[in-house]
Amino acid sequence: MNRLIVVGASVLGIAMVAAAASAAETPIASATFKCEGDKAIDATFYPDSVDLTLTDGRSMELPQVISGSGARYANADESFVFWNKGDTAFVTEGADDNMTFKDCVAIK
Secondary structure (H helix, E strand, O other): OOOHHHHHHHHHHHHHHHHHHHHHHOOOOOEEEEOOOEEEEEEEEOOEEEEEEEEOOOOOEEEEEEEOOOEEOOOOOOOOEEEEEEEEEEEOOOOEEEEEEOOEEOOO
């Protein structure tokens, strides 16, 4: 009988973890940002990350990282950083923080 309880608890624990993971994957917002030079960024925001699709064909998921103002998302070595504050956004890339997507404004 004790064995059944342990198995039942394990199954319940797995179900709870799966439900939590599913809830964490629910987007909290999405936006399309039009940028200088006919560029655009499609962004889907999650509680701790963002999924980006860029008009140059790249797609990526970035975790949220520490920011003094606004929301900042970056890859592990911070060679690609997406910044968002209100209706605006921009992207910096490389060691020199070259702004590759700039003057981006959310379209409504």
